[in-house]
Structure formats: C-alpha cells, structure tokens
Amino acid sequence: MPVDFSLTEEQKELQKLARRFAREQIAPIAAEYDAREEVPWGVVEKLHEVGLLNAIVPEEYGGMGLGMLEEVIIGEELAWGCMGIYTIPMASDLGITPLLLAGTHEQKERFLRKITQKPALAAFALSEPGNGSDAAALRTRAVRQGDHYVLNGTKTWISNGGEAEWVVVFATVNPEARHKGVIAIVVEKGTPGFTAHKLHGKMGQRASGTYELVFEDCRVPVENLLGQEGDGFKIAMRTLDKTRIPVAAGSVGVARRALEEAARYAKEREAFGRPIAEFQAIQFKLAEMLMGIETARAYTYYAAWLVDTAQPHAHAAAIAKAYASEMAFAAANQAIQIHGGYGYMREYPVEKLLRDVKLNQIYEGTNEIQRLIIARHILGQF
Missing domain, CATH: 2.40.110.10 (Butyryl-CoA Dehydrogenase, subunit A, domain 2)
Structure with missing residues (x-):
C-alpha cells in the first residue's frame, strides 16, 4: 500500500477555515491583547461559533469529533495568528483529554455538554x-x-x-x-x-x-x-503523550509566520544599494527556516497519524514537541536578526513570536523531559 501524504477534501476545507479565521480574527488583535495581558473572549466566542473550539469532543456530546491530525491542522493555522491566543483552545483540549480517556459516559455527558452548548473552556x-x-x-x-x-x-x-x-x-x-x-x-x-x-x-x-x-x-x-x-498519574501521562502534538503544531505555525515576516522584510529592506534578500547570508537563513518548518510539520503529522491509528506514540509526541518548539524558537530568533534593530521593537511582530514560542519548550513537559522519554524509548528497544 503506497504512502499518501495528501489531505482529504474535508481536511483542506478545515485548514482553509482555520487559516481564514487566524488572518481575519486573531492576527489583527494579537498585539493589542498581548499588551493588555487579557484573554480575547470575543475570539473564543467566534471559535465556538465556527466549530473550532473544543473540536475534539465527540459528536454525541456536542462536539465535532475531530481526530489528532485535524487538531494539528487547526493548531498550526491558529498559532500563525497568535500562539498565546491558540493556547486558549489548546489548553481546553488538554483539559478535555483526561475525560475522553478515562471518563464514564455519564461523566462525559455531564461535563462535556457544559463546554459545547456555549463558548466555554x-x-x-x-x-x-x-x-x-x-x-x-x-x-x-x-x-x-x-x-x-x-x-x-x-x-x-x-x-x-x-x-x-x-x-x-x-x-x-x-x-x-x-x-x-x-x-x-x-x-x-x-x-x-x-x-x-x-x-x-x-x-x-x-x-x-x-x-x-x-x-x-x-x-x-x-x-x-x-x-x-491510583489511576491519576497514568491518566496524566497518557494525556500529555497526546497533547504534546498540538504544541508541536503550534510551534510550526509560529515558525511559518516568522519565515513569512522575515522574507517579506528582506525583500523590502535595502543595504548597499539592493534588497538584503539578494545576499546569500540572508538566503541561507531563510532556507534553514523552511527546512526546519517542513521537517517539523511532517513529523508532527506522523505523530498525529500514530494517535489516530491507535499505535504507540509517546516517543513520537516527545520528538515532535521538542524538535518543533526548538526549531520555532530558532526561526523566530533568525527573523529578528534579519529585521535588525527593528526586530527588537514591538512595532514589528517578530519579537512577539520569540517571546510566545519560548513557552512551547517548557509547558506540557520541558524539552529535557522529552529527551528522557525519547532516551527511555531507545533503551527499551535495544
């Protein structure tokens, strides 16, 4: 059976929906709510309205019943708009997952309905x-x-x-x-x-x-x-083994935004009489960024596929999370470097990308913990 890397038509439509939402609803207000240190509840309400909030809840409890691959497709797009705002639905899915893994039908009916019948987290x-x-x-x-x-x-x-x-x-x-x-x-x-x-x-x-x-x-x-x-620790670990993958997806979204901003600026900024995009040093930075993005996305999709096909995925989730978050931090850092002094100012979005994505290396298990998980997987195989 050949390997198929294409998305289904439904997944492509979902991607378009999330991309349009990020561009129209999230990106324009991201800097404002970052400065105000406030949750944009209006965006949460709109996420609920279009079905992108708590989308992993099964249909029988009022959700869309999306799989992990669909979740990461949405995650990359929303994080492109703002990693902080994306963390709101991502963290809600983190809270939902233990209930999906270990809750009874009665518990799911009682608690999941409370967050699908209205905009809730x-x-x-x-x-x-x-x-x-x-x-x-x-x-x-x-x-x-x-x-x-x-x-x-x-x-x-x-x-x-x-x-x-x-x-x-x-x-x-x-x-x-x-x-x-x-x-x-x-x-x-x-x-x-x-x-x-x-x-x-x-x-x-x-x-x-x-x-x-x-x-x-x-x-x-x-x-x-x-x-x-006595089941709590196992539930927590099984949860994190799944929910680290959306963190990786968010990291890819941030890195993609960093590349877009850097490439756009490089074509506009001139030095020594020509756009800096013509200098090989800048081109190599952009190339490295894209190499990382494509690699991280491919592995994140692979980890999501393992979840959706009910295969062991703990080490794959750890690899995706650690690699993608470190790649994204490096990409944001390079985007600042390409912007020069302007990249250090809040007038341009790249300084926020760096601040936001740093947390992806820390929450849902630090990247040092991810390396322990990966190492234990290796030692258990040989």
Whole structure:
C-alpha cells in the first residue's frame, strides 16, 4: 500500500477555515491583547461559533469529533495568528483529554455538554509551585470523607484556570505512594474552597490566562473521580503523550509566520544599494527556516497519524514537541536578526513570536523531559 501524504477534501476545507479565521480574527488583535495581558473572549466566542473550539469532543456530546491530525491542522493555522491566543483552545483540549480517556459516559455527558452548548473552556491542573517535571511528587491532598474528596493544596501555571467551567485536578491520597497514590478528579468552577488567582508579568503568551489555583477544604463529589484511586498519574501521562502534538503544531505555525515576516522584510529592506534578500547570508537563513518548518510539520503529522491509528506514540509526541518548539524558537530568533534593530521593537511582530514560542519548550513537559522519554524509548528497544 503506497504512502499518501495528501489531505482529504474535508481536511483542506478545515485548514482553509482555520487559516481564514487566524488572518481575519486573531492576527489583527494579537498585539493589542498581548499588551493588555487579557484573554480575547470575543475570539473564543467566534471559535465556538465556527466549530473550532473544543473540536475534539465527540459528536454525541456536542462536539465535532475531530481526530489528532485535524487538531494539528487547526493548531498550526491558529498559532500563525497568535500562539498565546491558540493556547486558549489548546489548553481546553488538554483539559478535555483526561475525560475522553478515562471518563464514564455519564461523566462525559455531564461535563462535556457544559463546554459545547456555549463558548466555554476546560483546564488541566497538574503542576504545583514545588514540582513541575516531577509529576509524581504532588502535594495537593485528597482525603476521602464519605461521598466526597476534600482537596487542599495549590496548583500553578494553569492555562485557562480562571476561565474554565471545570478543571481536571491531580491530587494524591497518599504522598508516600508517589504515582500510585494520584487521582484525577473534575472540579467545577464555583465549588466552595476553590479559588483562581491570575498570574501577571509573563514573558509571552500574554493573551492566554495563566493561574494559580488554591484548594482550601474544597469538597468534590466522589462521582467526579476519573477512573479509580491510583489511576491519576497514568491518566496524566497518557494525556500529555497526546497533547504534546498540538504544541508541536503550534510551534510550526509560529515558525511559518516568522519565515513569512522575515522574507517579506528582506525583500523590502535595502543595504548597499539592493534588497538584503539578494545576499546569500540572508538566503541561507531563510532556507534553514523552511527546512526546519517542513521537517517539523511532517513529523508532527506522523505523530498525529500514530494517535489516530491507535499505535504507540509517546516517543513520537516527545520528538515532535521538542524538535518543533526548538526549531520555532530558532526561526523566530533568525527573523529578528534579519529585521535588525527593528526586530527588537514591538512595532514589528517578530519579537512577539520569540517571546510566545519560548513557552512551547517548557509547558506540557520541558524539552529535557522529552529527551528522557525519547532516551527511555531507545533503551527499551535495544
């Protein structure tokens, strides 16, 4: 059977829709909301209106039921417009994924309907002030009291944490058990004892809300538990093994924008009597950028294909995420270099591309963690 690299007609139409949305709805307001450090809720509403918000939710619960390949096609386009704004729907999908992996039909019906019937978001709360990469060392406690769990602790760096209708929270029933004591439980917005505090002063992705979540004697019904006690760590890791791929897609989108901006400027800017695009040094930079973009996109699509065909994909997701995010950071950096002093100013979009895409090397597992995953895969094969 020959390998087919073409998109279906439906996927091409989806790509056109997302590309048009990014150009018309996201790119024109990206700088404004970055400067204001505010979530553009109007864009969220429009994403919902056209079906690009929470699109991975199955049709039976009000979503579009899109696969991973469709998700990354959308992701590249939206991130071209603004990585920070793209993080809003991407982080919502991150929150949705544990429910898709481990939720019962009743839980899916109850929680997914809340974010498909209106413009609404989900969130995923794993990281804590004292641990990020060591996800098994949770300090947020969950104590069973009758038909409730009582949560106490703090989560941090939680995208959508204050806007979300509900958050999948990872806590421990027994810290000494490490990963074997972790649970995943859905906490709804407005639950007594649950508060969200917005974090300010981020370097980039300022148009998405990042929060510290505090749980003080927060009582959550046992019926909100995903899976069984002790399943939480496995649910978190299975989630991240999938959701790192959209991060890679977003990185490709940022890099593509960096290349477009750099090429356009290089043809306009003159030095020594001719456009700098005619200089081989500039041409080589542009060529390197495109080499990285095409390579990252191809591997991101491959990782998405592994997910959609139910094949092992943890190492592929790690490769895609690490490679694409580092490639995109390098591309944005080269775009600034091509712009010279102007690239350092907010008048031009390339400085924002660099600030935004840096976070792609950090969240959903730092790239150092991705290398550990890849190395373990190698050592397990030989």
